Amino acid sequence: ALRAASYDLVIDAQGLLKSAVVAKQAAAPVAGFDRASAREPSATLFYDHRYAVPRDLHAIERTRRLFGLALGYQPDLSGLQSGIVPPADGLAGTSGKTAFLLHGTSREDKKWPVKDWIEIAGLLLEKGMTPVVTWSNGPEKAVAEAITKAVPQAALV
Numbered sequence: 001a002l003r004a005a006s007y008d009l010v011i012d013a014q015g016l017l018k019s020a021v022v023a024k025q026a027a028a029p030v031a032g033f034d035r036a037s038a039r040e041p042s043a044t045l046f047y048d049h050r051y052a053v054p055r056d057l058h059a060i061e062r063t064r065r066l067f068g069l070a071l072g073y074q075p076d077l078s079g080l081q082s083g084i085v086p087p088a089d090g091l092a093g094t095s096g097k098t099a100f101l102l103h104g105t106s107r108e109d110k111k112w113p114v115k116d117w118i119e120i121a122g123l124l125l126e127k128g129m130t131p132v133v134t135w136s137n138g139p140e141k142a143v144a145e146a147i148t149k150a151v152p153q154a155a156l157v
Contacts, residue, residue: 020046031070
């Protein structure tokens, strides 16, 4: 399917071996990070064009810089906003400083144990912050409810 279309350039912004292999299957020039910038340096073997982007930058800035280099433009980095805007009237059950506990992940082997999230929520409270626990599906909601049950001062959204 990738070879059925015609592409001028494919940009691998992941810098991973598996994403580089998929990008190369498009039968088009592939651009990506250079060896020092890629998360997995072996991925660069599949790139036709390699660009240096400091690894210590936020992922959004790294990606924007890579695209700018690959496509020949200077990205506007003056406002790297995530697009996440808090509600004008605040979050119910919160006051002062908040910290979002984003416990959901795409793979089971990447998940932290619930007891660790509970510990983090408790430490945030000790620092004067309100932990805000999020969820987006049934299993995540169960984890979020377990955290807020153990730490009732945490907000569930």
